Amino acid sequence: MASVDRSLVANLPMFAGLAPAEQDELLREARSTRYPKGSAVFDQGAKADHFYLLLHGHLRVEKVTPQGHQSVVRYVSAGELFGVAQAMNLTHYPATAVAAVDSIALAWPSSSWNRLLAKYPSLAASALQTVGSRLQDTQARVMEISSEQVEQRVAHALLRLAKQAGRKVAAGVEIDFPISRQDVAEMTGTTLHTVSRILSAWEQQGLVEGGRQRIVLRDTSRLHVLAEDEAAKPRSKL
DSSP: OOOOOGGGTTTSTTTTTOOHHHHHHHHHTOEEEEEOTTOEEEOTTSBOOEEEEEEESEEEEEEEOTTSOEEEEEEEETTOEEOOGGGGTOSBOSSEEEESSSEEEEEEEGGGHHHHHHHOHHHHHHHHHHHHHHHHHHHHHHHHHHHSOHHHHHHHHHHHHHHHHEEEETTEEEESSOOOHHHHHHHHTSOHHHHHHHHHHHHHTTSEEEETTEEEESOHHHHHHHHHOGGGSOOOOO
């Protein structure tokens, strides 16, 4: 296995504060793997025998309910820890991680989790931040689905994605990985038909610009109004 260049990770939170020798030691315990677009890093229900750091690309995290309904839980961007089932006291992965684009991740054996946490406080801090962020995202989405109109939920989802992985382009802010209307529907607990209707209307109003698995936020200020000001929107629940 080719060694990972320390310069690729030196500024990431997990490695920040470590001496170069410690960074090298932590990297020596990791395995670097490329994941082509559409391939799974791990599957829901599989034994959680590794935890990961995404070096390059974007991942889509999917979960299937006991009733067989699939939802997009979140997206993972470069520099983030993921698959940290051990931090949640789980022995199996609670969701599937799929490469949204060609991606590269570092993997460490789960058997080394407790030892590495004790030896490298920055890993413990990153893990705590990761779990806290996931919990916050989950709570926000539960509140949105239970109390907001669908236009609000879609606006919130697009704004979150733009904040996480937005790229400035001439037309506005582009979500920097392929995302379909079906993905947005699964993230917001609604149907593809409803999301298509909303986004088509927003395109006509100049709020967003769409394409095949592409979304550009053209007017983030108005989307913030739609997300927060319930009186500014038509009512749709499905």
